Amino acid sequence: MPIAPPCPPEWLAGLDALAERAIGLSEPNPRVACRLITRDGRWFEGxxxxxxxxxxxVMALRSAQAAGVSVQGTTAIVTLEPCSHHGRTPPCCDALINAGVGHVIVALQDPNPQVAGRGIARLRDAGIRVDVLDPTHPLALASRALNVGFFSRMERQRPWVRMKLAASLDGATALPNGVSQWITGEAARRDGHAWRHRATAVLTGIGTVRSDDPRLDVRLVPASRQPVRVIVDSRLETPPQARVLQPPGPVWIYTAADAARSAAARAALQAQGAQVIDCPGPPKAAGGSPKVDLAAMMRDLAQREVNELHVEAGHQLNGSLLREGLVDEVLLYLAPRLLGPGAGLAQIGPFEALAQGIALSFIDLTPVGDDVRIRAHVCPRP
Incomplete structure (x- = not known):
């Protein structure tokens, strides 16, 4: 049985929505909300x-201070354990201790090895009562879901990878001649930009860069920051005039190209502001071109503090990521039309048995304008 929270339910209501305001703002830090409840029942949030x-x-404490209200003996509710280390800012647990907070309710323990219970311990050592919600509590579940990328980076040393796809009802992502704009409607495209905004980085392949010349920035929804744009380009063929290289935001290009042989291409791309990152995979058969080591790329992206990676690529790169077990979630927009033969969602298979297919677990199905959005987790392979 879940443990009842040590406070009235209304104290916890809406904290998940407050934390969501940090989407697209707090990267690479987790999205966290705090609510201070004073002894006379006043609320201050951040x-x-x-x-x-x-x-x-700190934002909640500043709000109370601006109102001239003492926080001595107040209850602080935070959706993630207060940090206990000096990072870009001082420890939040020290701020709560110095303010004289009397009770702290934590929705989830921080998975960061630099914290991982140390914040809770420091608060208790200072004489502050600390309660941690049961992991099955709705607020704890919501906080983990909101910070799925942060948890992934801390616990697995790789980002949470979300693959976005748009297709006709019969699974075509483009016509045989390559035309794909636009299969889905404006509402679906706007929703897709909201998911881009949520991500730390947006990834595509050289095939998509050359065929579609996308920008991959966030334009259709308000954006306080732009995600990093990442290109998988094994032979370093990205045109220096490609729109993806234009501002705003940085661009990282992962390649397997020989540094000496690709010196001119590197210089041209670096002149456009792109960072070229060598990430070659193991040698292929004689005569074959080396490929980017996708698993190593994911580890490198985590070291660069990428929490959520949003993939918008073609069927070849999609297939490679799925085959290597590097995709965690699928975001599929289906349009109410049939297009017949054309490019598919991902180049996988052929399989000889149904059990060999990649299994998914549906999260939700939501109408978006005239289209339907399907979210699904990729099931671990047995």
Missing amino acids: HTQHAGGPHAE
Whole structure:
């Protein structure tokens, strides 16, 4: 049986929505909300700001201070354990201790090895009562889901990889002549930009860069920051005039091309502001071109503090990521039309048995304009 929270339910209501305000703002830090409840029942709130800016606890404390209200003996509710280490900012647990907070309710323990219970311990050592919600509590579940990329980076040393796809009802992502704009409607495209905005980085392949010349920035929804744009380009063939290289936001290009032989291409791309990252895979058969080591790329992206990676690529790169077990979630928009033969969702198989297919677990199905959005988790392979 779940443990009842040590406070009235209304104290916890809406904290998940408050934490969501940090989407697209707090990267690479987790999205956290804090609510202070004073002894006379007044509330003061805050959420995580940009990296290097104040965390949720400090924002809530500042709100109370601006109102001239003492926080001595107050209850602080935070959706993730207060940090205990000096990073870009001082420890939040020290801010709560110095403010004289009397009770702290934590939705989830921080998975960061630099914290991982140390914040809770420091608060208790200071004489503050600390309660941690049961992991099955709705607020705990919501906080983990909101920070799925942060948890993935801390626990698995790789980002949470979400693959976005748009197709006709019969699974075509483009006509045989390559035309794909637009299969889905404006509402679906706007929703897709909201998911881009959520991600730390957006990834595509050289095939998509050359065929579609996408920008891959966030334009259709308000954006406080732009995600990093990442290109998988094994032979370093990205045209220097490609739109993806234009501002705003940085561009990282992962390649397996020989540094000496590709010196001119590297210089041209670096002149456009792109960072070229060598990430070659193991040698292929004689005469074959080396490929980017996708698993190593994911580890490198995590080291570069990428929490959520949003993939918008063609069927070849999609297939490679799926075959290597590097996709965690599928975001599929289906349009109410049939297109017949054309490019598919991902180049996988052929399989000889149904059990060999990649299994998915549906999360939700939501109408978006005239289209339907399907979210599904990729099931671990047995």
